[in-house]
Amino acid sequence: MTTTTPRPEAPTALVGHERLLDAVTGLFTRRGLPLPRARTAAEALCHGDLVGFPSHGLFNLERLYLPLLETGRCDPWAEPxxxxxxxxxxxxxxxxxxxxxxxxxxxxxxxxxxxxxxxxxxxxxxxx
Known part of the structure; x- marks a missing residue:
């Protein structure tokens, strides 16, 4: 069974909000997401951690969202x-x-x- 709770032994670092947003935005743009979409996605993930719901935050970046882009299961330029x-x-x-x-x-x-x-x-x- 998998868990969505971060491991307590995982290293932590205190990073300023804007710096974190910029870093996560960069991760998304380097995988093909247009900048406005990348920023919106980064804001959503950072918000989860900011309001005390880490299971809905950056925990999902490497576990879910980056693999979706890297495997082509997500189209970064899809138009609704x-x-x-x-x-x-x-x-x-x-x-x-x-x-x-x-x-x-x-x-x-x-x-x-x-x-x-x-x-x-x-x-x-x-x-x-």
Missing amino acids: VTVRDLGACAVVDHRRALGLWAAAEAMDDAVARARRHGIGLVAVRGAT
Whole structure:
């Protein structure tokens, strides 16, 4: 059985937030992610650690996200396609885009829809 809890014996280092964001962004861009998507993904992962949920943070960088890019299971340049648009609600196929970026895009879209319609819902499919 695998665990998502960081090992207590693992070495730790205190790194400033901006420096960490820059480093993680660089890891993503070196694997082909466009800079804005890389920054969004880095912000999402760093946020998990900042708010006390390391199981949703950088722990997943080497375990999950970098291998997705390195093996081609994630398309760093995939452009989402709206499959169904009902005004307040939409279904968007992200075509193997990185889920960290797709989730942020969907949230921004849902907020814009809520401003127009009073409610907004965006379902994402096909993201990692």
